[in-house]
Amino acid sequence: MKQKSKRVRREIRTAWVFLLPSFTGIFVFVLLPFLDAVRRSFFEAMGGRFVGFQNYRTVLENDAFLLAVRNTGRFILVCIPLLLLLSLLFSLMMQHKGDFFKVSFLIPMAIPVASVALLWKIFFHNQGILNHLLIKLGRQPTDWMNTDYAFLVLVLSYLWKNIGYDCVLWLSGLSSIPGSIYEAAAIDGAGEFKKFIYITLPGLLPTLFVAAVMSLVNSFKVFREAYLVAGAYPQNSIYMLQHLLNNWFISLDIQKMCAAAVMLAAVFVLFILLLHGLNRNEVEE
Incomplete structure (x- = not known):
């Protein structure tokens, strides 16, 4: 028993040794800058005076x-x-289907952003x-990028x-559902629609949470294409929060940029907690 306890403690120490570089990087490059942004959001950028x-x-x-x-809310x-x-x-x-058909959906993710922007310009x-x-x-x-059509282009x-990335997540979730459940349902006379409603959808709820969070994260990355195609001040329908923060950074409006970033982070966290709560309730039921 003592030998087992020592082995467990040794494995835990080894795990912490391997995790320490990652935790250090997160603390130095994510947590500390965010805490500094929170602090700056309550002060003047130039004078350093506390303004609440x-x-x-x-x-x-x-x-x-x-x-x-x-625009960002509508896009999401x-x-x-x-x-x-x-x-x-x-x-x-x-x-x-075959593996080649599945891999073909991932090709857009492998294309550099600059190439994608050039493709949309063409x-x-x-x-x-x-x-x-x-x-x-x-x-x-039609002047696609200087009318309301620009929003449809961005969508x-x-x-x-991103559709290929979410397909991989869904396929992973589908593969985790035991085939024996479908076989038992077929023996009981369930059709394809009932199998989908009562087996597939409930089995995909954990995957839905992951896919929704990753889709939200990736939705904020679309700024790269919008910026490269339409510039820092695009048509009004595709002027996103990322454009605003980028322009405030260039003009050194640090206090406004930090305040907006903190509010955005708060909304982001609340959205994820809401999804997590809904997912947990569905799984428990």
Whole structure:
């Protein structure tokens, strides 16, 4: 018994030795900068004078911030449900397909962001491929990136880039559901629809939590494509929070940037906790 206890303690110490570099990196490069941002959000950037919640009030009254929040919220509400639904549909179709077909969905993730931005420019530029096709069909060309169509272009870019990643998550969840459950349901006379409703969907609830969180994280990365295609001040419909924070950083509005970042982090954490709570309740039921 003592030998087993010593072995367990030794394994725990070994695990901590391997985890220590990662924890150190997180503490130095994530936690400390975030705590510094929280501190700066309560002070003036130049004079260092404590101003309390004044920076937060200034940010909440800023028209550009309100526009960015609306656009970011609309983008998330449109893209994440659409991505989860489409990726689940493709995963069900790919479940029994070959590996090449599955890997092909991951190709967009392997393409560098700069190449993706160039691809969208080629397609959606005023003199691009899409307008050239419209002219050939006798239609009027459209200024895709300087009208409300820019939002649809950004949604398309996000879905194309991330659908493969979510497909991998769904396929992993599907493979974890025992086949014996489906066989027993088939013996009892259950059809494909009932199998999906009563077996597949409940079995995918843990995967739904992971896929939703990762889709949310990846939705904030779409700024790279938007910035490379449309610049720092794009059409209003795709002016996101990342544009705003980037512009505040360039203009050295550190106090406003830190206040906005803290509020964004708080909303992000609350959203994840909400998803976690819903997932836990569903699993317990």
